[in-house]
Amino acid sequence: MKHYLTTIIFCVSLCLSLAVHATPEIQHWVTDNGARVYFVEAPEIPILDVRFVFDAGSSRDGLETGLAQLTSSLLGEGAGEFDANVFKEMVADTGAMFSTGALRDMAWISLRSLADKKYLAPALALMESVLSKPRFDDDTVQRRKANTLVRIKQEKQSPSAIASKAFYKALYDKHPYAAEMSGTEASVTALSRDNIVSFHRKYYVAKNATIAIVGAVTTEQAKKIATQLSKGIAAGKPAPPLPAVGSLAAASSEHVEFPSIQSHIKIGQPGIKRGDPDYFPLLVGNHVLGGGGLVSILFDEIRDKRGLSYSVNSHFTPMAELGPFTASLQTDNSQVEEAISVLREQISKFVSDGPTPQALEAAKQNLIGGFPLRIASNSKILEYLGMIGFYRLPLDYLTTFPDHVAEVTADDVRTAFQRRLNPEKMVLVVVGRADTKDE
Amino acid sequence: MRQFASLLVICLLFPFNQAGAADRTHEYKLDNGLKLIVAEDHRAPVAVVQVWYRVGSSFEYDGITGVSHALEHMMFKGTEKIPSGKFSEIVSAQGGEENAFTSTDYTAYFQTWSADNVGLSFKLEADRMRNLVLSEAEFKNEIRVVLEERRLRTDDNPRALLGETARSIAYQTSPYRQPVIGWAADLQGMEIDDLRTWYSRWYAPNNATVVVVGDVVPGQVFALAKKHFGPLSSQSPKAPKNRPEVEQQGTKTVTVTSNKTRVPQLYMGYKVPVLNNALAQNSQYKEWEIYALDVLSGTLDGGPSARLPRELVREAKIAASVGADYSGASRLASLFSFSAAPSAEHTLEELKTAIIAQIERLKKEPPTVAELERIKTQVVADRIFQRDSMFYQGLIIGTLDSVGLDWRLNDKYVEKISAVTPEQVQAVAVKYLVPERLTIAKLLPRAGE
Numbered sequence: 001m002k003h004y005l006t007t008i009i010f011c012v013s014l015c016l017s018l019a020v021h022a023t024p025e026i027q028h029w030v031t032d033n034g035a036r037v038y039f040v041e042a043p044e045i046p047i048l049d050v051r052f053v054f055d056a057g058s059s060r061d062g063l064e065t066g067l068a069q070l071t072s073s074l075l076g077e078g079a080g081e082f083d084a085n086v087f088k089e090m091v092a093d094t095g096a097m098f099s100t101g102a103l104r105d106m107a108w109i110s111l112r113s114l115a116d117k118k119y120l121a122p123a124l125a126l127m128e129s130v131l132s133k134p135r136f137d138d139d140t141v142q143r144r145k146a147n148t149l150v151r152i153k154q155e156k157q158s159p160s161a162i163a164s165k166a167f168y169k170a171l172y173d174k175h176p177y178a179a180e181m182s183g184t185e186a187s188v189t190a191l192s193r194d195n196i197v198s199f200h201r202k203y204y205v206a207k208n209a210t211i212a213i214v215g216a217v218t219t220e221q222a223k224k225i226a227t228q229l230s231k232g233i234a235a236g237k238p239a240p241p242l243p244a245v246g247s248l249a250a251a252s253s254e255h256v257e258f259p260s261i262q263s264h265i266k267i268g269q270p271g272i273k274r275g276d277p278d279y280f281p282l283l284v285g286n287h288v289l290g291g292g293g294l295v296s297i298l299f300d301e302i303r304d305k306r307g308l309s310y311s312v313n314s315h316f317t318p319m320a321e322l323g324p325f326t327a328s329l330q331t332d333n334s335q336v337e338e339a340i341s342v343l344r345e346q347i348s349k350f351v352s353d354g355p356t357p358q359a360l361e362a363a364k365q366n367l368i369g370g371f372p373l374r375i376a377s378n379s380k381i382l383e384y385l386g387m388i389g390f391y392r393l394p395l396d397y398l399t400t401f402p403d404h405v406a407e408v409t410a411d412d413v414r415t416a417f418q419r420r421l422n423p424e425k426m427v428l429v430v431v432g433r434a435d436t437k438d439e
Numbered sequence: 440m441r442q443f444a445s446l447l448v449i450c451l452l453f454p455f456n457q458a459g460a461a462d463r464t465h466e467y468k469l470d471n472g473l474k475l476i477v478a479e480d481h482r483a484p485v486a487v488v489q490v491w492y493r494v495g496s497s498f499e500y501d502g503i504t505g506v507s508h509a510l511e512h513m514m515f516k517g518t519e520k521i522p523s524g525k526f527s528e529i530v531s532a533q534g535g536e537e538n539a540f541t542s543t544d545y546t547a548y549f550q551t552w553s554a555d556n557v558g559l560s561f562k563l564e565a566d567r568m569r570n571l572v573l574s575e576a577e578f579k580n581e582i583r584v585v586l587e588e589r590r591l592r593t594d595d596n597p598r599a600l601l602g603e604t605a606r607s608i609a610y611q612t613s614p615y616r617q618p619v620i621g622w623a624a625d626l627q628g629m630e631i632d633d634l635r636t637w638y639s640r641w642y643a644p645n646n647a648t649v650v651v652v653g654d655v656v657p658g659q660v661f662a663l664a665k666k667h668f669g670p671l672s673s674q675s676p677k678a679p680k681n682r683p684e685v686e687q688q689g690t691k692t693v694t695v696t697s698n699k700t701r702v703p704q705l706y707m708g709y710k711v712p713v714l715n716n717a718l719a720q721n722s723q724y725k726e727w728e729i730y731a732l733d734v735l736s737g738t739l740d741g742g743p744s745a746r747l748p749r750e751l752v753r754e755a756k757i758a759a760s761v762g763a764d765y766s767g768a769s770r771l772a773s774l775f776s777f778s779a780a781p782s783a784e785h786t787l788e789e790l791k792t793a794i795i796a797q798i799e800r801l802k803k804e805p806p807t808v809a810e811l812e813r814i815k816t817q818v819v820a821d822r823i824f825q826r827d828s829m830f831y832q833g834l835i836i837g838t839l840d841s842v843g844l845d846w847r848l849n850d851k852y853v854e855k856i857s858a859v860t861p862e863q864v865q866a867v868a869v870k871y872l873v874p875e876r877l878t879i880a881k882l883l884p885r886a887g888e
Contacts, residue, residue, distance in 0.1 A: 114820050309584070
């Protein structure tokens with residue numbers, strides 16, 4: 001393998017230099033009413049992406065579980081003088097793609113349009129009306145509620161959805177992150193138009209918004225677009241900080257009975273926040289443990305050596321407050337104990353020993369060498385802009401990313417894992433049939 | 440070794456001064472039959488290399504279903520030069536992303552990484568094209584992984600199980616009746632020799648196309664291809680066994696019940712021709728029919744403004760979700776399908792009646808000019824949006840080529856769709872969306888659970 005080694009070393013240094021050149025230049029400004037704008041000019045393809053990100057995710061639901069996602073789903077259902085049918089036809093006539101969504105931290109409204117003025121102008125006008133004049137028609141609200149109830153039932157058919165809900169509940173207890181994003185049958189049934197209107201009025205405001213723009217427009221045009229789209233939104237106030245996530249008192253283990261052939265297994269703990277000083281050691285370390293696609297300790301031990309699971313991985317999900325560390329796999333019900341024991345053993349071992357020098361180097365090479373891939377399309381850059389703005393990460397986040405990875409040492413990884421993960425206090429959730437062995 | 444004329448000038452009905460893919464795409468062929476297609480995209484210093492083999496589940500027969508996909512897994516298990524796991528380590532250490540996928544018609548492998556690594560991709564892929572070890576011990580472990588994959592994707596997923604069952608009923612003789620991942624019993628009984636036979640039969644330069652999209656110079660890529668793939672020996676060509684679908688004689692119906700199901704699901708599939716059928720010599724099908732079927736699908740479900748979401752979800756509120764699906768780009772005749780879940784107040788039966796009523800309406804009155812115009816606008820926009828993803832650009836080229844079509848069709852697509860008239864859409868609805876071509880599959884909760 002000597003031959004490949006020289007190639008590797010040569011290339012990593014080359015990629016590094018390319019990455020520096022290729023990193024997009026982010027322009028940032030604030031609109032008159034307080035929305036923070038992040039723009040990257042990308043003239044190569046005649047398209048434009050605009051995304052509004054609001055601090056209006058499910059963690060803002062309060063007692064009205066499911067409210068954030070229901071509100072978000074109603075934003076494409078008519079605006080201003082146009083009902084849902086007319087609105088959707090008008091969007092289609094521009095050739096644009098319009099979408100909305102909400103997770104625990106953020107809610108977003110996205111538009112991808114051709115940059116040609118003939119199509120862009122009407123697409124932006126529609127986006128503007130969605131932002132400033134959503135309708136929330138009564139019968140549309142009722143329909144989306146009914147369809148949400150069907151979706152909640154469908155989620156109960158899926159062992160992976162059941163596992164994910166039980167996992168968040170066990171990790172976060174009374175914290176807003178514990179709640180089910182789509183809501184429960186009872187909570188969604190109780191939601192009213194008033195709930196939606198007041199949620200929207202409170203959170204879909206300029207000072208609670210990040211605007212990400214990528215595409216074939218000049219800075220001057222981008223400024224006009226940001227102003228046009230945001231001018232009809234009330235300035236409002238930023239959402240207050242979320243409560244801190246409490247630490248787990250003890251390890252827990254939950255089995256959810258479900259008539260599946262495979263059991264879905266999740267194990268983890270509350271992990272890190274966005275902008276956390278431990279982010280890079282944990283990113284690099286987890287790459288070694290279970291984040292590296294087809295090359296990781298978990299992939300090797302669980303899949304390659306034992307054939308226990310098709311998909312096995314671990315990841316940290318940095319959020320506004322401590323997002324989860326999750327390791328997950330799916331295996332035949334009869335193999336659950338073996339799989340859990342290997343999973344636990346490998347996590348414990350990694351927390352106590354950290355990575356080998358070779359594995360650390362390989363992970364760093366992958367993250368640094370693969371950096372240009374992370375920003376190789378407009379849609380990927382847009383994702384980053386939304387994230388940088390929403391979590392108020394430094395503007396040089398992308399430029400300095402490879403350097404931060406390069407600085408990580410094996411000791412950094414080991415001590416960061418030991419600070420953040422305690423193998424004695426893991427939350428375990430298993431969804432599947434428990435009695436298989438007796439059959 | 441022939442370089443094809445690559446700078447085809449195709450006049451498109453584009454509202455933009457937009458270069459067609461053909462302007463940036465070059466096709467080459469090596470003496471041993473390997474085809475190379477290179478598309479330039481200089482936005483970032485990266486490239487995707489995809490190696491497409493013209494073999495998939497529709498090449499398989501009873502007893503060995505799933506062998507193409509199982510072989511795809513084993514392609515990561517080493518050659519004499521590159522031991523098991525090393526391939527992925529090399530790719531990973533260079534910052535690469537890699538994976539593979541298998542369909543009814545093809546098996547493809549890819550790496551996305553620095554454009555400087557195209558030569559390394561070629562070196563590694565050329566090695567595993569002919570020199571795979573296929574160890575029995577590795578296989579015995581990996582087939583367990585494949586069985587877990589089957590449980591995850593299909594056995595524990597009622598809606599996927601419905602689709603698998605529906606296809607196995609809709610097709611009587613066509614190999615599209617077999618699931619890509621294979622029947623569980625075939626996977627359990629599979630032997631390493633099945634894979635060895637399959638590998639030596641289909642993995643050869645004359646049964647492969649290499650697609651490269653990225654920050655590359657086509658001539659240099661061609662030189663690298665000659666260097667790495669050039670020395671490989673070709674294989675005597677063999678066509679897959681030809682077993683076309685027999686003519687269906689009436690509507691088929693199947694019910695799947697599952698104790699995991701809480702929301703019923705409906706699947707309906709009509710047997711329809713694809714472009715390959717229409718382009719065959721002395722074909723009974725017309726080329727325009729394929730594009731008309733595409734526009735028909737767009738009329739019913741081309742985005743949120745189309746008829747099915749508008750009338751069944753938003754207006755009549757019979758469906759919680761509904762979609763139509765058709766692609767003319769497959770090797771063999773295919774299905775024009777519908778997939779839908781009823782809203783809480785309605786039954787599968789009502790939903791089925793409502794979908795058929797939509798079809799019948801299109802047979803009586805053609806779609807409006809505005810509807811067709813809207814579909815055309817979306818097709819034009821999609822063609823440009825496509826260019827944001829190198830991987831997707833490669834996927835389109837590779838798919839068209841692998842199913843036996845010319846990748847340049849992608850550039851003609853807008854023109855072909857624009858030429859479809861409302862009456863042609865009506866005509867294909869009348870001709871193909873008929874009870875004699877229909878299979879209905881219902882997913883219901885199991886009684887008593």
